[in-house]
Amino acid sequence: MGGRAMSRTYFVPFDGSPLSRTALRRAGELAADETAVLAFIVVPHGNTSWARERDLLEPGEQYDADAIIEAAETAVSSIAPKATFEHAFVGKRSVSGRIAGVIRRRAAEADADIVFLGSENAGHIVTSVADVAPSVAATGSYDVYIARRSDPA
Template structure:
């Protein structure tokens, strides 16, 4: 079994990654961090801080930065990525995370989110959509400290 962390480089994703590594050490489980990138969507990349306002979209550079972030915080974790279309329909990022969770037989998905799992979630919440899948347990990390 494997521990999966959806990773977008945010402080909460980093906190979830660190928590997953701690669990992985205790339960002797490998950790996989997954990034999902909408292809050539510079606005989405800027919103997440993946590129600067004047920087062009470069998939390789973005993945390199995310991979380095994962390596800095969790050297033993595996980094994976998936791509979705530029104008991804609502839920397509969460769908890729869920597919990966099933493919790698994740036992726990560690979601860094300040709103996933609440009774009412936004329709566009990746964390909420990932948390809704019943094929794995979900640990929600709501604090960076």
């Protein structure tokens, strides 16, 4: 049975945070040639402080959706050059449950084999509601890789 190897998809919710950068790096390192890596960012539209906290806007810079997406895409390509980058926008004050829902739907659409999460509180998956990662990790249609410690800068 010398058939073609089945392709796989590694899906990485990316928000520019150190842990999401580590998760993306791991996905890129572990991806075989036939494995696609998809980095997906969900941006709260108009939320300047969210973008600054993740180094996607410079201090004092006005909110600019295109600049945020460009900064995120540049970060993704520098961390995992073979990764595909996609984005979606949600409302400025969207709660983590809404963001997690967008991420889960895109992971399902991508037919993700493994979702690579960066989450400090991943050890509290059952009880934590403060983070997007537990909600994304709770879905049973894919395996989950959790990066709990960010790589040194």
